[in-house]
Amino acid sequence: MSVQTLFTNFSLLEPTFGEIRGGYQLLVEDDKIRELSDKPIKAKDAVRVDCGKRTLMPGLIDSHVHAIHSEVNIRFMENLPLTLVAARAATRLTAMLNRGFTTVRDTGGADWGIKTAIETGHIVGPRLFIAGQSIGPTGGHSDSRRRTSSGDECMCCNGLQFKSAVADGVDEVRKVAREQMRQGADHVKIMMSGGVASPYDPLDSLQFSDGEVKAAVEEATAFGRYVCAHAYSAKAIIRAAKFGVRTIEHGNLIDDTAAKLMAQKDMFLVANLVTYYAMKERAAKWGMTAESLEKNEIVLQGGLKSLEICKRHGVPVAYGSDLLGELHWDQSNEFTIRQAVMSPIEIIRSATLIGADVLRMPGKVGTLKAGAFADLIVVDGNPLKNLALLVDQGKHLSAIMKGGKFHKNRLN
Ligand SMILES: [Zn+2]
Numbered sequence: 001m002s003v004q005t006l007f008t009n010f011s012l013l014e015p016t017f018g019e020i021r022g023g024y025q026l027l028v029e030d031d032k033i034r035e036l037s038d039k040p041i042k043a044k045d046a047v048r049v050d051c052g053k054r055t056l057m058p059g060l061i062d063s064h065v066h067a068i069h070s071e072v073n074i075r076f077m078e079n080l081p082l083t084l085v086a087a088r089a090a091t092r093l094t095a096m097l098n099r100g101f102t103t104v105r106d107t108g109g110a111d112w113g114i115k116t117a118i119e120t121g122h123i124v125g126p127r128l129f130i131a132g133q134s135i136g137p138t139g140g141h142s143d144s145r146r147r148t149s150s151g152d153e154c155m156c157c158n159g160l161q162f163k164s165a166v167a168d169g170v171d172e173v174r175k176v177a178r179e180q181m182r183q184g185a186d187h188v189k190i191m192m193s194g195g196v197a198s199p200y201d202p203l204d205s206l207q208f209s210d211g212e213v214k215a216a217v218e219e220a221t222a223f224g225r226y227v228c229a230h231a232y233s234a235k236a237i238i239r240a241a242k243f244g245v246r247t248i249e250h251g252n253l254i255d256d257t258a259a260k261l262m263a264q265k266d267m268f269l270v271a272n273l274v275t276y277y278a279m280k281e282r283a284a285k286w287g288m289t290a291e292s293l294e295k296n297e298i299v300l301q302g303g304l305k306s307l308e309i310c311k312r313h314g315v316p317v318a319y320g321s322d323l324l325g326e327l328h329w330d331q332s333n334e335f336t337i338r339q340a341v342m343s344p345i346e347i348i349r350s351a352t353l354i355g356a357d358v359l360r361m362p363g364k365v366g367t368l369k370a371g372a373f374a375d376l377i378v379v380d381g382n383p384l385k386n387l388a389l390l391v392d393q394g395k396h397l398s399a400i401m402k403g404g405k406f407h408k409n410r411l412n
Helices: 074-079 082-098 112-119 170-182 210-222 234-242 256-264 273-282 290-313 325-330 333-340 344-350 353-358
Strands: 004-008 025-029 032-037 047-050 055-058 060-065 101-106 127-129 134-136 164-166 188-191 227-233 247-253 268-271 317-319 376-379 397-402 405-409
Touching: 060 317, 060 353, 082 101, 082 112, 082 325, 082 397, 082 405, 101 353, 101 397, 112 127, 134 170, 164 170, 170 188, 170 210, 188 210, 210 227, 210 234, 227 234, 234 247, 234 256, 247 290, 256 290, 268 290, 268 353, 273 290, 273 325, 273 333, 290 317, 290 333, 317 344, 317 353, 333 344, 344 353
Parallel strands: 004 047, 060 101, 101 127, 134 164, 134 188, 188 227, 227 247, 247 268, 268 317
Antiparallel strands: 004 025, 025 032, 055 376, 376 397, 397 405
C-alpha cells in the first residue's frame, strides 16, 4: 500500500514560479510528489503536515562537492585507511543533508560503494551522483605525488586512491574514462587547467592535449554520460567548449569570449566561490601549502566577476561548494556570498532548477511539481527575503524530506 503525506498551510517557493505563492497544498505519495495544487487536495488517508505558514521549497542541489576529501591538504589523504575515509565521508554527507541538500554531485572521489551505502541506508546522506576518480595528465591537477616520487606510488591502502587517476595519451585517457564508467560514474571529470590544491601546476597551464580531451568526450558520450572539466582560465574553458565538454567547474577566470562560446554550446558553469573564501580564512591552519594559498588569491579575485560575465551571456550557473576537509561546514555560505551580484531567486534557481539540468534530471529534482522526487525542505521564514535562513547547518529548517521520507521533522 502506498504511503501519502499531505503538506498544508505553507508559503510555496517553487523555483519555476519565481515568487512566493499562498494557498497551495502538496501531496507526496511514496517517494514522489503526486500533486501540487492551489485547491484543497483530497487525500483522506494521508498523514497531514501543517507547515504553520513556513516556506515549502524543493530540496537543495550542490553540483560540486567532494564527499571523500576530508583533508584540506589532499596529500594528507595518504595517511588515512580506507575505513576512516568512508567514516569521514559519512559524516560529511549527513551534514549536507542536515543543511537541506537533498542531492549532491561529487566531482571526484566518491565511488559506487559510498553511493550504494546511501541508497541502501547504511549512510544517511543526499542523492549522490559520482565521477569516480577525476582524470588528469602527469604533472597536472590530478597528480598528487611528491616531487621526490618518480614512477607510480602504491595507493591501494590509503585514501589517495579515491581521489584521482593520472592518464597520458589518447589510449590511456580512453581506458581510464571507460574504467570510471565501469565503476558507475555518472559523469567523467577531467582536469584542463592548473588547480589550487595542487601545488606544482601553474594555474594557467593547459592540461591534456586536444586528442586526450576528445577521447574522454567521445567515450563519455558513447556511454551515455558527459564530461565535466576543471578549468579556471578563459583559454582552458574555450578548449573545453571546442571539444564537447558539457560543464565547466570553477571557471573563475572566464572572459566574455569564453562565456559567449559556452552559451552557444549550451554549457553550464558550476561556480563555487565559497571554497576560496574559506581557504583564505582557514586553510593554512589545516596544512595547505603556501603555493596553494598564493594561487587561491588569484582565483578568489575572479569569483564574483565570473558570475557577472556568465549572466551577461546567458550561461546558466549552478550552485557549487567544493569544500575540502573541515572547511565543509561552510557549504551553505555560497548562498550569501553570491548575493553581491545575484538576486535571491537566481541563487535559489542555481541550487534547484539549474542543478537539475546539470544532472540531466529536470522535473525529477529541484522542483515541487508532480512527478518529481519528494525532496523538500520547510524553511522558518522567506528565503527570498533572507537567504541566510539557508545557512547555520539547517538550524532554520523545520523539516527535510528526501524521497518521501523525513530526515528531520519538527512540525506538529
Ligand atoms: Zn572540486
